Amino acid sequence: LIAVNADRLRADFRALCEIGRTQAGGVSRTTFSDAHLDAREWFLRRAVAAGLETRVDAAGNHSAVLAAARSSAPTLLLGSHLDSVPDGGRFDGALGVVAALEALRAVNDAGLALPVALEAIDFTDEEGSLVGLLGSLALAGALTQELLEAPRGGRESLVAELARVGLSEAQLKDARRPPEALAGYLELHIEQGPELQRHRAQIGVVTAIAGSRSFRLLFEGAARHAGTTPMSSRRDALLGAARFALLVRDTVVDRFPGCVGTVGAIEVEPSAFNVVPGRARLLLELRSPAAEQLDALEAQLFRSAHRAAASDGLDLTIERVGRWDPVELDAKTQAAIERGAQDLGLSTLRLVSGAGHDAQALAPVTRAGMIFVPSIDGISHDPAEHTSWLHCLNGANVLLRAALSLAQSSSG
Numbered sequence: 001l002i003a004v005n006a007d008r009l010r011a012d013f014r015a016l017c018e019i020g021r022t023q024a025g026g027v028s029r030t031t032f033s034d035a036h037l038d039a040r041e042w043f044l045r046r047a048v049a050a051g052l053e054t055r056v057d058a059a060g061n062h063s064a065v066l067a068a069a070r071s072s073a074p075t076l077l078l079g080s081h082l083d084s085v086p087d088g089g090r091f092d093g094a095l096g097v098v099a100a101l102e103a104l105r106a107v108n109d110a111g112l113a114l115p116v117a118l119e120a121i122d123f124t125d126e127e128g129s130l131v132g133l134l135g136s137l138a139l140a141g142a143l144t145q146e147l148l149e150a151p152r153g154g155r156e157s158l159v160a161e162l163a164r165v166g167l168s169e170a171q172l173k174d175a176r177r178p179p180e181a182l183a184g185y186l187e188l189h190i191e192q193g194p195e196l197q198r199h200r201a202q203i204g205v206v207t208a209i210a211g212s213r214s215f216r217l218l219f220e221g222a223a224r225h226a227g228t229t230p231m232s233s234r235r236d237a238l239l240g241a242a243r244f245a246l247l248v249r250d251t252v253v254d255r256f257p258g259c260v261g262t263v264g265a266i267e268v269e270p271s272a273f274n275v276v277p278g279r280a281r282l283l284l285e286l287r288s289p290a291a292e293q294l295d296a297l298e299a300q301l302f303r304s305a306h307r308a309a310a311s312d313g314l315d316l317t318i319e320r321v322g323r324w325d326p327v328e329l330d331a332k333t334q335a336a337i338e339r340g341a342q343d344l345g346l347s348t349l350r351l352v353s354g355a356g357h358d359a360q361a362l363a364p365v366t367r368a369g370m371i372f373v374p375s376i377d378g379i380s381h382d383p384a385e386h387t388s389w390l391h392c393l394n395g396a397n398v399l400l401r402a403a404l405s406l407a408q409s410s411s412g
């Protein structure tokens, strides 16, 4: 019975945790930081050591490849991402990449000949310090000029960072692979939420991934003397931003229970004890698995926000800086994951992912599926993020089995 090599997988995971390790015990590997680049080089070295081919595409995606006997065979992608949020956890993305690499090694060791090539891929900038899903959108042929012109991390930073690592903005789109060259995409990931733990399920079978919309808001009032400006004549930008943060929470809770909304940052200028804030910049993100709910929430929120800002004497500017559409994942792939788990005696739960993933970019062009393993207390994007090793190992074995079943049933 084919299985991953648990010791080899664990040694790799531990080695990866050391790259960009933080004092709090997590990792900080934001896109193209030194730690991120080191992790990617480490990944290629491990692939070479395993006798696999390696490739880096025009969007900087890093891959290990186990070729098929027939050179024209399509490729089954297994992957995730090695970048992290600032001060993130050790498992988000990293588990999926080392498990994908291990799945290739296990197939190689077993000497199996498959009708498809297997490729373990580390996608560029999943977390979005620059754009978000940059590498997977490029591979899917869905990287738009609009996204590149108004990226989440700011245009200047995107241009500078691409130059820093020798990538050309004009060529990013060359990473596109024609859908007929793909046999599917499978991603193992930690759940990052509490459902599997709550249901005591060992393996999550992801049915859909929530969409997300990101915005920058600018509230502009007037910076004035904090001692002499009467309370009644202030145009305090921070108060507008604060009111807006409450409006987001109340609107979502009262009227859009299937959505979540987050104000992730408020920056105030001039930022002093003795000056009424003249400007407040705010980052907003809305998510839901239902696109029409996002449309309705967005419309209602911004209508109320403009009204509230005007009555506070503030100007409000809203800029859209990112959009990932909600997607449903492939039914045949879900069934393959379920069978793989059942064969191993593992319990499963079907669930929707509230977090974004590269699978979301690939689902429109190829059969895409995701395997989740339980997160302790649902904590993620934090150094305390944790998944027990046994769950990680189970997830890797389900990934391997699902990959083999999809590879073998692929017409090639």
Ligand code: GLV
Pocket: 126, 127, 354, 355, 356, 357
């Ligand atoms: C990525 O992890 C996201 O959901 O923001």
Ligand code: MN
Pocket: 081, 092, 093, 126, 189, 356, 357
């Ligand atoms: Mn992730």
Ligand code: MN
Pocket: 085, 092, 127, 381
């Ligand atoms: Mn993440």
